[in-house]
Amino acid sequence: MDDTRILLAHGNGGRLMRELITDVFARHLGNPLLDTDADAVTLPHVDGELMVTTDGFTVEPLEFPGGDIGSLAVHGVVNDLAVAGADPLYFTVSALIEEGLEISALDRYISSFARAARQNHVVVVAGDTKVVRRGEGSGLYLSVAGIGVRRASTRLAMDRIAPDDVVLVSGPVGDHGIAVMLAREQFGLSGELRSDSASVLPLTRAVRDFPHLKFMRDPTRGGLATVAHEIARASGHSVVLDQNAVPLRPEVVSVCEMLGYDPYFLACEGRVVAIVDPFAADDVLARWHALPEGRDACIIGRVETGGTRVILETGLGGRRVLDELEDDPLPRIC
Amino acid sequence: MDNARAWLDKIHAFEFDRPIKIMNVCGGHERSITHAGMRGALPKWLELVPGPGCPVCVCPEEDVYQAIRLALHDKVILVAFGDMLRVPVNVKKGEVRSLAEAQAAGADIRPIASPIDARRIAQDNPDRPVVFFAAGFETTTAPTAAMLAEGIPDNLSILLSGRLTWPAVAMLLDSGSPGFDALVAPGHVSTVMGPEEWSFVIDRHEIPAAVAGFGTESLLASFYSVLRQLKTGERFLDNCYREVAHPGGNPTGRRLLDHTLEVVDANWRGIGIIPNSGYALRPAFAQHDARLLFPDHTDPGRRRAGEMPPGCDCAQVVLGKIYPNQCRIYGKACTPRNPVGPCMVSDEGACRIWWAGGVRVAVDA
Numbered sequence: 001m002d003d004t005r006i007l008l009a010h011g012n013g014g015r016l017m018r019e020l021i022t023d024v025f026a027r028h029l030g031n032p033l034l035d036t037d038a039d040a041v042t043l044p045h046v047d048g049e050l051m052v053t054t055d056g057f058t059v060e061p062l063e064f065p066g067g068d069i070g071s072l073a074v075h076g077v078v079n080d081l082a083v084a085g086a087d088p089l090y091f092t093v094s095a096l097i098e099e100g101l102e103i104s105a106l107d108r109y110i111s112s113f114a115r116a117a118r119q120n121h122v123v124v125v126a127g128d129t130k131v132v133r134r135g136e137g138s139g140l141y142l143s144v145a146g147i148g149v150r151r152a153s154t155r156l157a158m159d160r161i162a163p164d165d166v167v168l169v170s171g172p173v174g175d176h177g178i179a180v181m182l183a184r185e186q187f188g189l190s191g192e193l194r195s196d197s198a199s200v201l202p203l204t205r206a207v208r209d210f211p212h213l214k215f216m217r218d219p220t221r222g223g224l225a226t227v228a229h230e231i232a233r234a235s236g237h238s239v240v241l242d243q244n245a246v247p248l249r250p251e252v253v254s255v256c257e258m259l260g261y262d263p264y265f266l267a268c269e270g271r272v273v274a275i276v277d278p279f280a281a282d283d284v285l286a287r288w289h290a291l292p293e294g295r296d297a298c299i300i301g302r303v304e305t306g307g308t309r310v311i312l313e314t315g316l317g318g319r320r321v322l323d324e325l326e327d328d329p330l331p332r333i334c
Numbered sequence: 335m336d337n338a339r340a341w342l343d344k345i346h347a348f349e350f351d352r353p354i355k356i357m358n359v360c361g362g363h364e365r366s367i368t369h370a371g372m373r374g375a376l377p378k379w380l381e382l383v384p385g386p387g388c389p390v391c392v393c394p395e396e397d398v399y400q401a402i403r404l405a406l407h408d409k410v411i412l413v414a415f416g417d418m419l420r421v422p423v424n425v426k427k428g429e430v431r432s433l434a435e436a437q438a439a440g441a442d443i444r445p446i447a448s449p450i451d452a453r454r455i456a457q458d459n460p461d462r463p464v465v466f467f468a469a470g471f472e473t474t475t476a477p478t479a480a481m482l483a484e485g486i487p488d489n490l491s492i493l494l495s496g497r498l499t500w501p502a503v504a505m506l507l508d509s510g511s512p513g514f515d516a517l518v519a520p521g522h523v524s525t526v527m528g529p530e531e532w533s534f535v536i537d538r539h540e541i542p543a544a545v546a547g548f549g550t551e552s553l554l555a556s557f558y559s560v561l562r563q564l565k566t567g568e569r570f571l572d573n574c575y576r577e578v579a580h581p582g583g584n585p586t587g588r589r590l591l592d593h594t595l596e597v598v599d600a601n602w603r604g605i606g607i608i609p610n611s612g613y614a615l616r617p618a619f620a621q622h623d624a625r626l627l628f629p630d631h632t633d634p635g636r637r638r639a640g641e642m643p644p645g646c647d648c649a650q651v652v653l654g655k656i657y658p659n660q661c662r663i664y665g666k667a668c669t670p671r672n673p674v675g676p677c678m679v680s681d682e683g684a685c686r687i688w689w690a691g692g693v694r695v696a697v698d699a
């Protein structure tokens with residue numbers, strides 16, 4: 001019997017499953033609150049507003065320059081709580097494992113998950129594993145719920161966004177989208193660009209108590225433009241982005257130029273977009289610039305009255321509407 | 335961007351007492367132009383006309399129809415560039431009208447981004463016939479040819495709908511009313527076939543032409559070049575994409591194209607047969623020719639020139655006769671969510687590009 005790979009029997013509730021949970025999951029994720037024999041756990045009392053979020057993770061390939069599905073899942077959930085102004089505390093994780101996945105690979109991803117969780121002072125308090133038949137999954141899916149806490153005085157909300165507010169971003173956009181694409185070695189392209197997958201907690205902690213900070217969001221799927229659309233829709237105002245100001249790495253620019261992708265729609269996994277009162281923008285930037293994660297932070301646009309559109313002011317002085325994504329972006333074929 | 339500004343200033347320094355139209359024949363060019371907001375930044379007398387530059391848009395209806403039938407009835411795995419999946423064919427209401435609908439109806443259709451993916455899918459499924467619906471210009475046909483020459487799995491066949499770009503431009507120029515004063519020649523096509531393929535525009539028609547890449551600077555440089563040629567009366571094929579498009583193109587690519595494929599007369603959707611404008615597999619590769627392997631679904635009755643859906647002016651848009659928003663149904667019956675014609679489907683299609691760029695106001699032709 002091949003004992004280096006996940007079998008359907010690893011999901012049958014018997015000995016193999018128990019051993020997998022002990023040897024892989026509990027070994028990496030173990031902590032005083034995690035009881036693998038319990039059906040449910042009691043959490044300690046916390047002061048402040050409790051916040052909860054959930055997210056599912058799938059990425060192809062499972063490992064890419066700058067991260068893997070384990071660290072990606074932690075960062076994704078940490079970041080959703082962080083941009084809401086919260087500190088993450090407790091996670092639950094469900095792993096859907098495809099029959100045939102190498103156990104050593106699973107071990108790497110869960111170890112990476114545990115490392116990222118420790119770095120963000122998060123503990124896993126409940127978990128579950130399932131095995132799906134070969135061909136019914138892409139190696140490993142992770143579903144993670146996160147509980148965090150924030151001060152009751154936090155006033156981050158989209159409805160505070162007003163015309164003339166300034167749009168900031170904490171660093172270059174599109175790195176994750178291009179890094180993962182290069183890692184797939186499609187289109188005969190390869191490269192060393194690293195994903196930006198990271199916790200944004202240091203960035204949000206540094207600025208979340210500013211009264212003139214109105215809203216934060218982490219651009220993930222759909223990229224910067226999609227966050228801008230969410231802001232435009234919810235606030236009832238237009239968002240104007242300055243093409244010359246949006247930070248892009250040279251590798252992202254050249255791949256986009258080659259394949260005809262629009263960098264504003266590419267995924268990020270470690271950036272924050274913030275909406276700030278114009279006179280407080282420099283304060284936020286100063287705090288961000290003091291952090292390694294925020295070195296390249298800058299003002300990239302503003303909120304305008306009239307419509308709920310997203311407009312890109314191009315380097316040539318033209319104006320272009322950035323429409324909402326319709327289908328997945330495709331590479332050019334001419 | 336500083337160089338772009340400089341080119342823009344030089345273009346603004348020209349004065350013309352009549353409107354000047356520059357045609358591009360590459361969806362990638364049109365996308366760069368629209369995305370950069372170039373039209374708003376250029377002088378009023380200068381018009382940029384998108385021409386035949388979208389391989390998805392000109393792929394004949396009968397080929398899409400055949401691909402749909404193959405996928406539905408022959409239990410094949412059909413692989414196609416993602417753009418092809420939503421292209422509608424003309425069928426009665428209730429019938430499957432696109433590959434995407436065939437997929438929803440249970441057909442095994444897989445979108446791919448590169449011909450290599452077709453080979454991989456065939457290798458991963460040795461027990462099933464895999465058909466690669468290869469619509470495209472020289473740029474995507476060349477890698478398909480290279481793959482054929484290298485040898486492909488026995489279970490992989492190709493439904494080739496490859497087209498050459500220059501014959502469509504030659505047809506426009508020969509028509510006597512080309513509708514443009516200068517041409518920006520396609521960068522990637524020139525990378526494969528060599529820039530000199532476009533010399534006929536100057537030699538036979540005395541129309542200024544320049545090869546351009548996809549960056550703002552390269553495109554603006556090409557506009558400047560053709561405008562200067564118009565001004566001075568000088569005529570030469572300029573190359574504003576020298577770092578990538580070399581004289582002679584890609585000799586290996588051309589050799590493999592020639593080795594595996596022959597140039598044939600071909601139908602362009604809504605336009606008709608253009609002489610020497612298509613590729614077909616050479617007889618030596620007949621065992622991989624899906625048209626020969628699955629003859630049942632070839633329907634010559636569908637081979638009509640004017641088979642755009644009713645009201646759709648895609649053919650006029652493709653030929654640069656009207657702008658996308660001059661189509662009768664642009665933004666009304668036809669939007670990216672419910673495309674009627676292929677130009678609203680593909681990311682290379684002028685209608686789709688204009689819509690995505692925010693053009694919402696339809697105007698009369």
